[in-house]
Amino acid sequence: MDLPTILAHTNETFDGERWNGLRNGTVTLFADTRGTEEMASTRASRWLTAEVAVGSSHLLLHEDEWYEIGDRHRDFLRQEIAEILGRPSDIALPPWTKDLEDEDAYNRAAARRDHSLVLLDKKLLRTTQHRRGIEACDLLGPGGELIHVKRAKGSSQLSHLFTQGIVSYEALRYQQDARTRFLDAVRRQPNGRDLGQDFRPTKVVYAIALRTGRTVTVNSLFTFAQVALYQAMKALRNEGVEVNVIAIPPI
Template structure:
């Protein structure tokens, strides 16, 4: 039997590696949050060990009894007084080109957040991961639902196997195997090393000697200096989140604050926060509290939010908006609450162009979007909008509501069936009413109508309706039978009865009746439209968009 005492100590340790921005200050203590430098029991010591030059900060906190002690004492009648001890370790290392931080325990909490390079982890990962050995992907959908998905496989698979959409998804976490990088851990091992890159750090095994660690950092730098990501991962890098405390994000905040002083800027509009998505469709009233003003409105638009802050002092407009609150109610008297008080700032989307770079505010966070990505989105949207449709929609008179327009202008024509407010009750919606669509076209087209005078919120609502319509018809047999029975009742002679491969038509009225084009839609609306098209394709449906004029 082998002698366990003769086992060699490990040569590497799994570590979270952060790259920090260098402002030229030679004092590395400026990278640490001051409260940790001043806290009793914490020490910051310079490091000069072999090739390593840096700073080591360590400490332990004992904040008092664990929060579960009293609960156990109440249950058992016995005294329970146990403490949590939290250890912090952070090594900051300077190379000739960059500054890195190696976090141990809760050490990463000591880093000044504004100094963390938010793109480092993904930037590294997409330049060295094996395309067929990806083990985990976390992404956020940039559409009305605002949801996050995480998928993982034990042995790894091709990046495309995770079903990532080319447009409208932000990859914030990716893990897998790397090969061909001279890391200490690989040591010539053909199996390669496993790494995890996210929008803040890289987690991987790094050398435990000064020489090995420096060699590993230099190998990582060589990968990061490669001009382009691997072809299979290129689309991931086109959308990059910005840290809220970064100089760039704060500069964008300042630019947006200036824009808010103009009333309703052209590239600021309404968007529905993910936490409000479920109740938004059934909301009858919105209570808005901004700049010490309270309004209750039947419909929410950008002007309702932006009007009160336009008269605020420069530098205070955006902060006033973020402190404001929006709450949704299911009744016209604002008594039946269906949401909490959500920051008014999360109800906006904005676009800012600075020196050719495009930035977007979405769900309260700034993103940088590559110019090539936007050009491709615009081309794809243009192609989608050019699809021919047999549906034509009449002009929409000013002052006329959606219901009268559907009934008097569209459904009055031969072959069209009014379905607006003619709900089908289905178990899929827990017995709630389901409006299949607004109208049925002569060839069975499922037509959804929406007025979208400003922002993306009405369009997000429209896109969500279209997806839900097709998903329910495809997967809910009971709902489909009830829908066909409803047609037999209100339009017995209509030929449409087969909805296995339906055509979905989105009839859109933009401000002043301008045509729906890639230029007249917000970029986020374009991305959401493409994502909706992809989802409907997967369900066997065809999507068409028809502009409504005045």
């Protein structure tokens, strides 16, 4: 599904009615190709993210809601994000070469190349609180860093990445069943090791490759991604956790 598919709802709609069309239209997910086992249905407008300049205002559409960000807040946010992006990191990941089509292939290649990395991508931790399972991280660093990897072309993907860092940290910090399953999963991987029962995560690393090939900067990060990163950084910093953002270079 792509943007034109969703916006087709508005092609024959009069000015002033297009937003109603997107809010009244739905996107439905099915578990089967015949479309008989419905899983979930949401408003079409929830699948859109947009940034619109209206006069001196800067309006943002995200998750079916409009937000306005003033100039002073936007300047403050940019300063905070620039500081986060400028922090040095001990973690360096290999380039994302053209033969690696998706995150699964990239994470596997990174773990094969660097044996200090433990591959945990798609190793779901099913717990009492998270019955469907969560990923603790995509890669575990040599110092126990939780590394979350994303190749993104939009703010919603990065927002999910930053939220994932908070959810996984809180699970490993406060849920014993999540921590037990995590430690067991780390031991069983090819590059695995014993972290010890007293392991608690102290660093979260977001590793980002932009599909455009651009460098990760304040200017290349979408506004909502900046907001989500700032919120994740605040939440994790309050827990005493260091946050790093590193760029995965393309080739």
